Amino acid sequence: MNDIKNRLLTIQDEIQSAASASSRNPDEVLLVSVSKRKSAATVKEAVDAGVTILGENYIQEAIDKIETLGEIPAAWHFIGHLQSNKARFAVKHFDLIHTVDSLKLAKEINKQAKKIDKTQKILIQINISQEESKSGTTADDALALVKEISALGNVSIKGLMGMPPFFGAPEKARPFFKALARIKSAIEQENIPNVSMEHLSMGMSGDFRVAIEEGSTMVRIGTAIFGERD
Numbered sequence: 001m002n003d004i005k006n007r008l009l010t011i012q013d014e015i016q017s018a019a020s021a022s023s024r025n026p027d028e029v030l031l032v033s034v035s036k037r038k039s040a041a042t043v044k045e046a047v048d049a050g051v052t053i054l055g056e057n058y059i060q061e062a063i064d065k066i067e068t069l070g071e072i073p074a075a076w077h078f079i080g081h082l083q084s085n086k087a088r089f090a091v092k093h094f095d096l097i098h099t100v101d102s103l104k105l106a107k108e109i110n111k112q113a114k115k116i117d118k119t120q121k122i123l124i125q126i127n128i129s130q131e132e133s134k135s136g137t138t139a140d141d142a143l144a145l146v147k148e149i150s151a152l153g154n155v156s157i158k159g160l161m162g163m164p165p166f167f168g169a170p171e172k173a174r175p176f177f178k179a180l181a182r183i184k185s186a187i188e189q190e191n192i193p194n195v196s197m198e199h200l201s202m203g204m205s206g207d208f209r210v211a212i213e214e215g216s217t218m219v220r221i222g223t224a225i226f227g228e229r230d
């Protein structure tokens with residue numbers, strides 16, 4: 001068996017056991033395999049090994065791979081920082097955009113989605129680490145932003161995404177995952193029309209077990225599946 005297949009099986013096992021250990025249904029946790037800076041051939045290998053969701057960070061790099069690979073039995077998720085002037089490409093190629101953090105960006109996505117008669121699924125990115133360098137809306141502004149975006153007809157909010165500050169220190173990340181889960185619950189209680197809080201996109205190679213314990217429904221894993229990036 002090749003490396004990717006081996007590592008994928010290991011990760012799938014670990015997701016299952018983390019879910020079971022926290023009395024969650026393992027089917028509730030989706031694996032987004034993060035293929036940034038990996039070649040189209042490597043992505044193909046991963047899909048052949050059973051990967052069903054691919055996460056990409058850079059629009060042009062992703063388009064190159066998507067066009068090279070053509071029809072594949074996997075969905076593409078955009079997980080990088082998205083500039084409004086690239087929204088058209090994101091809408092064209094991605095099933096879910098994890099990183100919407102402003103009304104301006106949501107409006108542009110809405111406009112582009114309307115043109116192609118699509119309802120674009122999105123997550124709202126929250127800056128849970130409160131680092132100025134990081135993308136995401138603040139915890140305080142999240143509810144108001146969700147309400148504003150919910151009025152856009154061709155965008156559908158499916159949940160929240162966030163990143164803790166300490167990569168590779170899972171226990172230190174836990175309070176940040178808890179904070180994101182709390183924001184999710186608070187928004188859920190508002191019962192806003194056209195808004196679902198089905199998904200919490202949190203957890204990466206170093207901390208996905210803890211993220212699952214705290215309620216993650218989408219773990220975004222790159223290195224642990226594809227190996228180190230160049």
Ligand SMILES: *Cc1c(COP(=O)(O)O)cnc(C)c1O
Nearest residue numbers: 034079204205220221222223224
């Ligand atoms: C690169 C990246 C990941 C994957 O990180 P690994 O540590 O390689 O698992 C997850 N989420 C985002 C937003 C990323 O940019």
